[in-house]
Amino acid sequence: MITDKLNQIIAECFKVETGNITRETTAEQVPGWDSISHIRLILQVEKAFNVRFRNQEIGKMKNVGDLVDLISEKTGG
Amino acid sequence: MLPSFDILIFFAATAVGAAAFRWQTGRRRAVVLAVSSLVGVWAIFFATSPIWVFPTYVSCALVAIAAISLWAHEETWRYWIAFLLPIVLLVTYKAILATGMSLPAFVGISYITFRLSYLAWEINGDPDLRASRWDYFAHAFFLPSFLVGPISPFRAYCESKSDPVPLQEGTALLLRAILGVAKISVFAPVAAQFGSNGYSDLYHPTSAGLAMLGNLFYLYFDFSGLCDIAIAAGGIAGIRIKENFGRPFLQTNIRDFWNHWHISLTHFMRDTVYMPLLMTLMRRAPWLGFHISAAIVSFVMFFLIGIWHGSTINFVLLGLLYGFGVAWATSGPDLLKWLDPFESWGGVAAKNTVKWAVNLMFMAGCVTLMMLEPAQVAKIQNAFGQLFSR
Numbered sequence: 001m002i003t004d005k006l007n008q009i010i011a012e013c014f015k016v017e018t019g020n021i022t023r024e025t026t027a028e029q030v031p032g033w034d035s036i037s038h039i040r041l042i043l044q045v046e047k048a049f050n051v052r053f054r055n056q057e058i059g060k061m062k063n064v065g066d067l068v069d070l071i072s073e074k075t076g077g
Numbered sequence: 078m079l080p081s082f083d084i085l086i087f088f089a090a091t092a093v094g095a096a097a098f099r100w101q102t103g104r105r106r107a108v109v110l111a112v113s114s115l116v117g118v119w120a121i122f123f124a125t126s127p128i129w130v131f132p133t134y135v136s137c138a139l140v141a142i143a144a145i146s147l148w149a150h151e152e153t154w155r156y157w158i159a160f161l162l163p164i165v166l167l168v169t170y171k172a173i174l175a176t177g178m179s180l181p182a183f184v185g186i187s188y189i190t191f192r193l194s195y196l197a198w199e200i201n202g203d204p205d206l207r208a209s210r211w212d213y214f215a216h217a218f219f220l221p222s223f224l225v226g227p228i229s230p231f232r233a234y235c236e237s238k239s240d241p242v243p244l245q246e247g248t249a250l251l252l253r254a255i256l257g258v259a260k261i262s263v264f265a266p267v268a269a270q271f272g273s274n275g276y277s278d279l280y281h282p283t284s285a286g287l288a289m290l291g292n293l294f295y296l297y298f299d300f301s302g303l304c305d306i307a308i309a310a311g312g313i314a315g316i317r318i319k320e321n322f323g324r325p326f327l328q329t330n331i332r333d334f335w336n337h338w339h340i341s342l343t344h345f346m347r348d349t350v351y352m353p354l355l356m357t358l359m360r361r362a363p364w365l366g367f368h369i370s371a372a373i374v375s376f377v378m379f380f381l382i383g384i385w386h387g388s389t390i391n392f393v394l395l396g397l398l399y400g401f402g403v404a405w406a407t408s409g410p411d412l413l414k415w416l417d418p419f420e421s422w423g424g425v426a427a428k429n430t431v432k433w434a435v436n437l438m439f440m441a442g443c444v445t446l447m448m449l450e451p452a453q454v455a456k457i458q459n460a461f462g463q464l465f466s467r
Contacts, residue, residue: 039352039356
């Protein structure tokens with residue numbers, strides 16, 4: 001559920017297919033995913049899942065899987 | 078001709094540290110690495126300073142490391158003590174220097190304080206990174222990267238403990254060190270000859286461009302050469318050190334340039350200033366919108382980078398120019414967009430070429446601003462003074 005919703009957000013943000021996004025997907029693999037667009041993504045994720053990330057948590061994520069795990073931790077899902 | 082004593086000390090201390098890192102484990106590894114780095118740093122940079130200087134320097138670092146050990150992992154206000162204490166030390170030192178008071182040279186103070194602050198930031202984000210104070214000390218005072226960085230993350234040091242750089246890479250690392258020496262001793266001086274302090278006249282329209290480019294390439298060869306040596310020496314010791322340059326001159330805008338130039342500083346400022354500030358603005362003042370928020374944060378971040386280099390007007394201007402360049406690259410309009418429909422006629426290639434050239438000269442101008450001598454800075458100040466007094 002979290003994964004599907006997050007993949008949808010990522011796909012909309014970066015104009016990619018959801019099928020191309022896996023837990024191992026990193027920012028380098030997605031065109032246009034740099035530190036600035038990362039901030040925009042995080043803000044959208046916070047709004048969509050009603051969570052709030054700490055700055056160090058944002059910088060620590062290495063791939064989509066890390067983001068899924070963090071959302072899961074914060075939502076108890 | 079015998080190598081100088083400094084170089085011998087550098088290699089001896091690095092060799093001892095390398096041997097310890099590769100073939101020792103646990104606390105002894107960190108202790109030997111820390112002590113060998115300390116001896117090397119003292120011998121090369123502080124042996125001729127007054128006797129109180131080095132102990133004072135080390136004591137300041139020890140206080141910061143103690144704060145990091147105690148509070149960096151906390152999610153309370155005490156984390157900020159651990160994070161800010163090294164920065165406060167740096168700012169205090171630079172502020173006293175700026176008043177004209179004579180202070181001993183705390184060589185490498187910027188890079189040590191940035192490494193320690195970054196260490197606090199990293200531990201706060203991942204308490205699993207917590208290690209012994211000897212490891213923190215070894216990381217902060219690591220001899221190869223002591224003078225000019227890179228500001229390599231503590232994570233890289235930790236990962237190297239369990240997965241050191243293979244010895245099989247030794248030849249490549251040695252070649253890299255030789256390349257670094259060649260950059261410093263051959264390419265940089267040649268570029269300097271074309272720079273504003275060489276044969277080119279900065280104030281003559283036909284040679285100003287060459288002078289600025291000479292300055293830019295001099296800085297690149299000098300700085301990246303030192304980083305090559307640091308990364309090679311670190312790799313020989315088994316420790317992965319963050320890359321600091323990645324083909325910056327191929328970039329077509331200032332933002333991409335800074336993502337490939339002095340990468341470790343860019344990432345440090347991005348993680349500790351840019352992203353937190355931007356997130357705060359977007360959450361507290363969403364009415365500003367993303368582009369204005371990003372522009373404000375770009376100016377703040379590069380203003381800090383500018384005044385970190387120095388406190389005179391040219392460094393303030395430098396920071397503002399960088400900020401403008403990055404803000405424009407992030408949020409400004411693409412003035413050459415009209416060339417896009419002509420892609421098959423080479424329109425896009427022409428656009429990228431123009432952007433590349435403008436970017437290169439912009440950076441060359443900024444670096445020249447940084448390298449101006451006091452008399453030239455005074456000239457700029459007078460010119461500004463006259464401008465505003467009319």
